[in-house]
Amino acid sequence: MAAVIKPKRRNREATERALIDACGRLLLRDGADGIGVNNVVAEAGVGKDLIYRYFGGLPGLLKAWLEQEENWPTTDELIGDRGTFDELGLRDKLRTVWHNYARALRARPVLMRIMASEMMRPTEVTAVLDQAGDRIGRSLAAIMSDIDAADQQDVLDINFICCSMINYVCIRAVTSPDIFGHDFRHEESWQYTDRVIEQLAGRYLD
16 A cells, blocks of 8 residues: 555655746746746646645645745844854944845845735735745844844844845846846946945944
């Protein structure tokens, strides 16, 4: 009996993986407003009934894609080595988080495309994907709350401004990459953003 069940299990896992991967490709190519059951199964090369059998429909598939850890900036990714981070002063801690946050979003173009779709054309699909902003926000809030500062509110305020700037630039980079004379299809524009982060940290943080 086991010899019969195992291949079926492998086939299910392979099909689930194909559907999740197809979901990611379509999110990157077309955004959240361009994804549907029909184009997902066509992209994955599987039968339409399988998306309902394995995920209960498109929302369940989207949730499965969202649950993949590699789709999210992790706390370790944002702060680097914990011991080294803890030894830094306030300015260098925030500088580290901001630089790493920008790099983490750049490394996840699908996530940037989702964030853009949520802003431009909210749909039933983007309602499921709204967990993206919440999850990132919780990670950043947890880091900020652990930073010992004389005025914690000042830290939260400047972090809000800087991370909002990074979000905006990353969203525009995948939708309309020319921003105030800077073309974010080119590395030089990202280097400019790095310099702005350095200036913010140097000017407004003691």
